[in-house]
Amino acid sequence: MRRLRGIQVVSRDPASVGRHGRATTRSLLLAVVLAAVAVAACSTPGPAASPGQISVVATTTVLADLVHQVAGSRAAVTSLVPKGGDVHTFDPRPSSLRAVASASLIVRNGLGLDDWVANMVVNTGTSAAIVAAGEELPGVTYLPGEGAANTVNPHVWMNVANAERMVAKIATALTAADPAGAQAYLDGATAYEAQLTALDTELHARMTTIPAANRTVVAFHDAFPYLADAYGLRIDGTIISAPGQDPSAGSLADLVGAIRRDNVKAVFTEVQFNDELARTIATETGVEVVSGLYDDTLGDAPLDSYAAIMRRDVDEVVLALGGI
Ligand SMILES: [Zn+2]
Secondary structure (H helix, E strand, O other), X not given: OHHHHHHHHHHOOHHHHHHHOOHHHHHHHHHHHHHHXXXXXXXXXXXXXXXXXXXXXXXXXXXXXXXXXXXXXXXXXXXXXXXXXXXXXXXXXXXXXHHHHHOOEEEEOOOOOOOHHHHHHHHHOOOOEEEEOOOOOOOOOOOEOOOOOOOEOOOHHHOHHHHHHHHHHHHHHHHHHOHHHHHHHHHHHHHHHHHHHHHHHHHHHHXXXXXXXXXXXXXXXXXXXXXXXXXXXXXXXXXXOXXXXXXXXXXXXXXXXXXXXXXXXXXXXXXXXXOHHHHHHHHHHOOEEEEEEOOOOOOOOOOOOHHHHXXXXXHHHHHHOOXX
């Protein structure tokens, strides 16, 4: 009955009232789902794990791929945010709660990207271990967020060298959750880190070909500072200050002014967001649109891995900015 107490936590959650304005409906839905989870948890194991596998839940498809690359067939990995979804504004689904309830390990990014998972942990009463794969990584220079002071930009994986450090942290968490797989996780992480080292070298070589005068861009949301910092771009601004918030007329006018003043070459759009506003700004200012970049989500095959989306993004950026 421990899980049933979670219903009361949900119904009082002030954050869900303020953010969504429909806490009553949401709480009722969650209450029904959680009751079902409580019953189901008594009789069934994890939803996807086969014998010998551990059940791992990641908050995003990008993190799920990092786990998969390390663990291979030892782990059944589920992403809470579906492919193409927006992690910043995600609303948990009934299937998300079932996955969290029965997971052995939850891999989140942390740094404010996926704080919503904390409520899911409380409300499902899951006994899963939790690792924030993007937090407290040795050797990573964390960059400031766009919002309030003292926030950190969470998109650390957009620098491949940082993703390597996340992989090491994920391997440690997998080993703690499943000690019998220690050697497999070590081998998986070692092989994948070598692939990422080679990928990082390749991306640096591609980005180096962009002429110095063409390296200033604006983005739809604030997902690219780590990529820019690592591979030599300058982000001059973003169209939205945070996903789910529409820009004001004043902030758009400021951005258009900056694009004209600062020799901006391109506007980055992203697959999980409508690109209409970016295209309007590009038309008005005459800059390129680098369309449909991948950052917070993977795509369909062959863009269904972290390495593939990073390579594809750099291909698009290099092409648009005059590199080779
Ligand atoms: Zn993002």
